[in-house]
Amino acid sequence: MAAKRPARASLRYAKAPLSPRYRRELRQLLGHCSTKKGKQVTDDYGKFCRRLLIEQIESLPEFDNRLKDAGQSLNTLAGIYEEISRIAATHRR
Numbered sequence: 001m002a003a004k005r006p007a008r009a010s011l012r013y014a015k016a017p018l019s020p021r022y023r024r025e026l027r028q029l030l031g032h033c034s035t036k037k038g039k040q041v042t043d044d045y046g047k048f049c050r051r052l053l054i055e056q057i058e059s060l061p062e063f064d065n066r067l068k069d070a071g072q073s074l075n076t077l078a079g080i081y082e083e084i085s086r087i088a089a090t091h092r093r
Contacts, residue, residue: 034042057063 060066
């Protein structure tokens with residue numbers, strides 16, 4: 001049976017000088033450690049994604065009020081869930 005070729009993305013990742021492989025001493029597992037360039041690329045990507053997310057959120061009308069309402073609803077549901085859990089625990093005994 002022929003060996004399965006790795007996907008293109010993993011080949012590109014392995015060839016990129018952003019995350020060289022290293023071998024752990026106790027096991028034969030391969031890991032990755034980031035280089036300065038790799039850290040810079042991922043930091044830039046994070047900044048880019050953060051900026052896009054903020055732009056999208058700011059374009060939504062009354063997002064802050066909707067988010068506040070959603071938070072209150074989740075808190076209410078969490079309280080109901082905790083109460084039901086207590087009731088179920090007392091009925092098991």
